[in-house]
Amino acid sequence: MKRIVIVGGGYAGMGLAKALDRRFEVRMIEPRDRFVHNLAAIRALAEGPPLLRQLAVPYDRLLRRGTVLQARAAAVTEQGVTLADGRQLEADYVVVATGSRHNGPFKPQTENAADFLSAGAALHQRLLQARSVAIVGGGPVGVELAGEIAAAHPGKALHLVSATQQLCAGFNPRLGERLAAQLRARGIGLKLGVTAAGLSEGPAVLALSDGTLLEADLVFASTGAVPDAALLRALPGLPFDTRGRAQLDPWLRPQGMQRLFVAGDVGATGDPMTAIAVTRQVPWLAGLLKSLAGGASIERLRPYRPWPVQPLVVPLGPSAGSSVLPLGREGMVFGDRVTSLLKGRDLLLPRYRRQLGYPARDPVAAAAVPLPLENRS
């Protein structure tokens, strides 16, 4: 049986490890003690516990045959991975899926999920007390955050500051127009084509590039994800795109590499940095690796093709929002009902909890009183 080491247990690494568990000797390397479903972290901040407590799920039931090693990779080659504690793991294939970091409070900053949950709970308390909130960043996270806060706390004065005129720039412009109309209808003040200086958590007075001042009790900076590409940057001569993602050949390998693959946010796959993109990359890469392990030659296998039109689903609370789906040449924009069905109503939490081998909803963690995290068993 071929050996594969997967570096990173986020959406890409975790999905790939699961898909290959029966056919490979899988070892997945992940420093965090739990998977954190950051797709639901925005509403969890707005609503607080008990949703927040559902997001951190142990890795212990992910694989039946393979192993999840709680460790950090320090170096990768085509032949294997060196861990930070010096251990060497040899492999027939290596996949780097180290993802990205985000400057908002929605991804864990440490390896201990309990830190993420307590920071989220503290921020939720600050949100409850704030009368005015400013969000800086008009990408999907900033827009969703504005919509979720408005849905959960309709009385707050909310402003969204976006450096681009179009919200969710880079996706179908009709999506951005529709989201802007939905946010305005909820009374959210939009400052489009404007940047903010002097960012702090607040209370703060932000100096905006249009010459105005914006006062807020609480400020969220949400200015985009940064690829976590340190391992790939250590490989000699590898080119990176302007976002800092490693450039890849048509089979998602860094230039000149035969047995090292890249998936998810850290690779310039042709997709944006989204979990929806990962749901296209993972089945393709799993199929490719199975064929290679069966003796196929890679030149005869279908290269990766990114989404022809980039999909995006932006809930603004459980029953509202807008989405663009890859239908037709430019994609089709949908409203509340489709967005709610695709993500808004359950935030895909049951899907990822089940993928990790846990029930769709944990009744203990969902209790509003402070109880221990879900136990390993």
Ligand SMILES: Cc1cc2nc3c(=O)[nH]c(=O)nc-3n(C[C@H](O)[C@H](O)[C@H](O)COP(=O)(O)OP(=O)(O)OC[C@H]3O[C@@H](n4cnc5c(N)ncnc54)[C@H](O)[C@@H]3O)c2cc1C
């Ligand atoms: C608030 C928020 C909401 C989002 N909502 C959506 C959404 O609704 N829909 C959507 O499609 N996308 C959404 N995204 C984007 C989505 O989260 C990312 O595209 C997705 O996380 C990418 O998955 P990944 O596996 O590539 O990386 P990640 O999820 O970042 O996982 C990478 C993993 O690698 C690990 N790692 C890093 N370095 C090492 C190392 N040296 N050794 C071992 N492990 C390492 C990390 O600990 C991490 O667990 C959202 C992002 C944010 C921040």
